[in-house]
Amino acid sequence: MVLAAIVLSVCSCGRFLNRGAAPSPAAGGAAAEESRAELEAKLRNVVRGHVEAAESSEGEGKARLVKRTPYYVKEYAVYPDGPDAIELAIREAESRTVPYLADVTLKKQRYSTDLHRKKADARADSVLFRGTGVELLTYELRDGKWVKLGSLFVADQVEEYVNGEWVPVQEAVDHLVAEEKAEEEGWLGRAWSSITGR
Secondary structure (H helix, E strand, O other), rough: OOHHHHHHHHHHHHHOOOOOOOHHHHHHHHHHHHHHHHHHHHEEEEHHHHHHHHHHOHHHHOOOOEOOOOOOOOOEEOOOOOOOEEEEEEEEEEOOOOOOOEEEEEEEEEEOOOOOOHHHHHOOOOOOOEEEEEEEEEEEOOOOEEEEEEEEEEEEEEEEEEEOOEOOOOOOOHHHHHHHHHHHHHHHHHHHHHOOOO
């Protein structure tokens, strides 16, 4: 009986002591809004680092060799509006390990060579094409840090440097001829072309 009275008194005291410590709903909303603003600031810093790293290797002489299986290409990127001119959208995810996802959009110019199957051919290629468009980056929040899931570059226009100026590339005709040739070859010819690379 004495033990039951002690247990009841301890439980009731705890209930009355914690009554004033409960946060108000308005305070919880402000804290959530503040943390979202902090998350956005962290994401902007991550994107700024991405842009600065890409632009540190800027210039034709510093174009890096990249492997895109089964091809090799030399390329570098320029962000004409800088790291602060970005559009971002943060959305909640239904996951405890990844509570937020973010999509980032920024303007980009990518200078790259043609695709080559051999590394030596790609390294020797010095003819660069300029693609101007938008880069889409996707991030997820893991353990309080933004981690890049992937990126996609969508070019509005592609230009080549001819006689001291950038002019639009005239490769649409080549693609049409290649498509017509593929239709004429049949499936065996297309399979042989994909194996030999011709």
